[in-house]
Amino acid sequence: DTAVSQTPKYLVTQMGNDKSIKCEQNLGHDTMYWYKQDSKKFLKIMFSYNNKELIINETVPNRFSPKSPDKAHLNLHINSLELGDSAVYFCASSPRTSGSGDTQYFGPGTRLTVL
């Protein structure tokens, strides 16, 4: 009964390839996010979706394209992978109901290594 799940957990690929990371939440939340944690462990927002609509794009290269088929899923597709894309990518979700604040629930992360 995992709340926020991501697949795969590990991803090793060559430069120039295209890859996708999937995220699903079963919490009934309206808002989902993608974060990148670099080698220095600095965690930074990439995208935020609310009810399948993009609401935040933090100057991420257009090689990164999030896709939300429904509000429980937010997948991340990356084209033409570069060495600098190596990082841990975290998916998260949060409710939009009043009184719940903005608590975000995180997935376990996907460690991407680009060779």
Place this chain on the structure above:
Amino acid sequence: KQEVTQIPAALSVPEGENLVLNCSFTDSAIYNLQWFRQDPGKGLTSLLLIQSSQREQTSGRLNASLDKSSGRSTLYIAASQPGDSATYLCAVRGNTPLVFGKGTRLSVIA
């Protein structure tokens, strides 16, 4: 632009000690502040969330305070245990999405 700083970057204490982790932020116009725990190779677990109108929140042995005007928050851990060893992250939410600090890596030695 909001910046979040956490001090110290790493901390090692013997089991049973009380300890304080510090978080500071540059823009006091925030909606809330959240403390997370991250275990190695794992995701983040939300510990406490303090709304901008609140001054503190408590959960078990954890107590988080917020002084919005001075741009500071502390996370107090009472009677530390080896199982508390992890990286603790502070994040603030304002007009921008969550902005994270770099974390404090805590080691509690038995």
